[in-house]
């Protein structure tokens with residue numbers, strides 16, 4: 335038996351004015367074929383696929399297609415899309431014939447002229463493998479799952495956790511689903527429901543002690559333990575995509591039990607609709623949040639800057655919070671990260687110990703950003719390269735390029751050449767800073783940063799700043815989204831009517 339595995343990964347934020355190019359994918363780390371299988375054997379979903387396939391009683395031949403990832407960012411260029419689609423299709427052509435396909439996708443990729451990147455790629459895959467070779471995919475729980483995607487696959491398996499600490503495990507679950515189909519005769523049918531809500535992430539923490547998100551995760555896990563259920567997922571979509579086909583989605587896949595799939599899909603959809611208001615959290619103004627950090631005389635304050643969350647595809651060069659931090663005299667370190675290739679270049683030319691006059695911010699986020707001018711000392715020059723584990727990654731290689739640590743009084747600014755996980759302790763540590771002993775860390779992330787900081791921080795404050803990934807996104811200009819859509823529009827009644835997708839295997 336031959337199973338093809340591959341990955342296409344990026345989360346698109348159309349508010350970010352910086353396009354995502356082919357170079358962004360190439361710099362992040364493309365791999366192909368057998369090299370991909372050996373390199374990714376312990377990383378993220380691909381690691382989950384590969385490790386699980388190796389444990390099947392009759393080990394299949396694992397055929398590596400390609401891994402094409404880029405860090406979350408702006409709209410993908412048409413060139414980059416065409417390159418991705420051709421790369422994946424030709425890798426599959428070379429791999430055929432295969433007995434099954436496992437693809438790790440994000441599910442919220444949009445390109446110039448192609449608002450449904452994954453749908454298009456999956457359609458091309460289905461055309462090539464025919465209707466009776468199973469195609470199982472994994473998706474982020476911020477996917478925008480379109481009918482085109484649902485029609486092209488046999489089963490979708492979603493992350494259950496936010497922060498995304500179950501990425502590798504999702505790959506393991508998907509491989510189990512494929513095994514049920516190829517080796518145990520399962521016949522997948524999918525109930526699919528678009529739910530007209532778009533929701534902020536701050537309060538969606540499934541790893542908290544309790545709350546609606548925790549209860550939902552537990553329910554999904556409970557459903558997936560039922561023998562008739564193949565997979566169950568609720569995707570609260572990535573909000574910052576101004577595209578015509580945007581909504582949250584519920585999918586329930588059963589083993590040939592259409593009635594049960596529809597019933598469970600209806601239950602989960604109604605629950606998502608009914609809990610929509612619980613997602614709206616309290617945010618502090620920049621001034622109040624920084625004041626609270628200054629009032630705190632012990633331990634670490636983490637300021638969550640969702641609006642410039644690089645994990646949400648924002649540009650990462652916001653200095654709105656830095657501007658406020660500069661007004662205070664900090665007894666211990668206050669640390670901010672900024673994507674600023676020009677400043678890194680300037681620092682590299684002048685060298686460690688030099689004094690620089692720099693302008694930070696407003697270069698990448700030209701829509702909502704601001705600029706600060708200040709004199710800093712270059713304290714350290716380094717390459718921001720590390721393996722990310724925790725939210726978003728399991729042994730995930732990260733390369734953010736040449737970087738500089740800049741100092742002004744007790745404020746430290748980590749300037750990087752490229753975007754990446756601008757919340758990760760590994761980034762701060764690579765810069766020579768222990769984030770857990772700082773007074774203040776600005777984490778450019780709405781919720782995922784909580785996975786690592788909740789137990790270590792004295793306080794965590796979600797800040798309302800301007801930016802490309804704001805929590806109050808419905809107050810920003812969106813032009814293409816479908817209406818009515820909550821919370822842009824109040825809707826008195828809504829009730830689910832799931833749609834069924836019967837896979838080719840089940841029809842044959």
Ligand SMILES: [Zn+2]
Pocket residue numbers: 474475476498
């Ligand atoms: Zn996500």
